Amino acid sequence: MLDDFLHFTLRNETPEQAAGAAPSGVRWRWLGQGMLELTPPHQVDAHMVLSAGVHGDETAPIEILRDLVTDIANGTLPLAVRVLVLFGNAPAMSAGKRYLDDDLNRLFSGAHRELPQSAESPRAAALEHAVAAFFDEAAGARWHLDLHTAIRPSVFERFALLPHRDAAYGEAVFEWLAALDISAVLNHRERSNTFTYFSSSQHNALAATLELGKVMPFGMNDLTRFTKVADGLRLMLAASPLPATGAKPRIFDVVGQLDKHSERFVLVVGSQMANFTAYPKGTLIASDGDYQYAVTHEEERIVFPNPKVKVGLRAGLMVVERG
Ligand SMILES: [Zn+2]
Structure with a gap:
């Protein structure tokens, strides 16, 4: 199982024993399909949730996590x-x-209870339960990194989304993300039903969603393009300091969202633009009957435009760079 946790998960297999020790001495506990806790043999003061595949076709970060598990089990990664x-x-x-x-990623913080028929609802509940149990009695630092790849190209190939919280994120957080090869950071200003908002708001974890490039099928990813972020994760897992890059990500705040009220929803600017494409003040971005979204700041950039979402969901975010 530990040598290829991805293959094991895709076949939906169950291990003969639910817990054990790897050749490296790391103790493991299998908590259900695709859920694995790994504990070093010695005392630790940091607890880290690493998730990928919240969107099942975002394969590159899934392959990164598979490799991390393999190397933790065989001792290559201490x-x-x-x-x-x-x-x-x-x-x-x-x-x-x-x-x-x-x-x-719209079903956390209990939102799954509104959609009891959905195939995803029991999965959201199971993930919430696993995270809650993991952080319960976890003394020390708490992190959650949720790894994604985007459907479309992006002006900034790798960017992070920080969930809303009352306390502002400090410089150290941005330096940490820069060390993980993130060049842009997007701050949410409202609560949401994402996995990282759940970990942040319910379990006080420093949580970030990382968008690491473009979606490709399993086995088609050029993992060398993800080397820096994978190396950064390895350093965090080994409790080693991340290299100081001196780089600073560009920081954006969400200022609006495109709401899909009906099937008449139209992205006026087209639907093929890259994430973070900029539009000047006055540009009509979207319309849906009487609803219109036009740019009101000097410049706004569009992120995650997707007119195909279900009615009632957001079809894109509008962001402004922090001055
Ligand atoms: Zn995703």
Whole structure:
């Protein structure tokens, strides 16, 4: 199982024993499909949730986590923090799909209870339970990195989304993300139903969603393009300091969202633009009957435009660079 946790997960296999020790001495506990806790043999003061595959077709970060598990198990990577590895939407991963019924990353913080028929709802509940149990009694630092790849190209190939919280994020957080090869950071200003908002708001974890490039099928990813972020994760798992890059990510705040009220929703600017494409004041971005979204700041950039989402969901975010 530990030598290829991805293959094991995709086949939906169950281990003969639910817990054990790897050749490296790291103790492991299997908590269900795609859910694995790894604990070093010695005392730790940091606890890290690493998730990928919350969108089941975002394969590159899933392959990165598979390799980390393999190397932790065989001792190549000396684990010095407690880690919970989660393949988020494992059933959709097996099916080669982004999701089966509903976008899993809109179902956390209990939102799954509103959609009891959805194939994703029990999965959201199971992930919430696993994270809650992991952080319960976890003394020390708490992190959650949720790794994604985007459907479309981006002006900034790798960027992070920080969930809303009352306390502002300090410079150290931005330096940390820069060390993980992130060149842009997007701050949410409202609560949401994402996985990282759940970990941040419910479990006081320093949580970030990382968008690491473009979606490709399993085995088609050029993992060398993800070397810096994978190396950064290895350093964090080994409790080693990240290299100081001197780089600073560009910081953006969400200032609006495009709401899909009906099937008449139209992205006036087209639907093929890259993430972070900029539009000047006055540009009509979207319309839906009487609803219109036009740029009101000097410049706004569009992120995650997707007119195909279900009615009632957001079809894109509008962001402004922090001056
Ligand atoms: Zn995603």
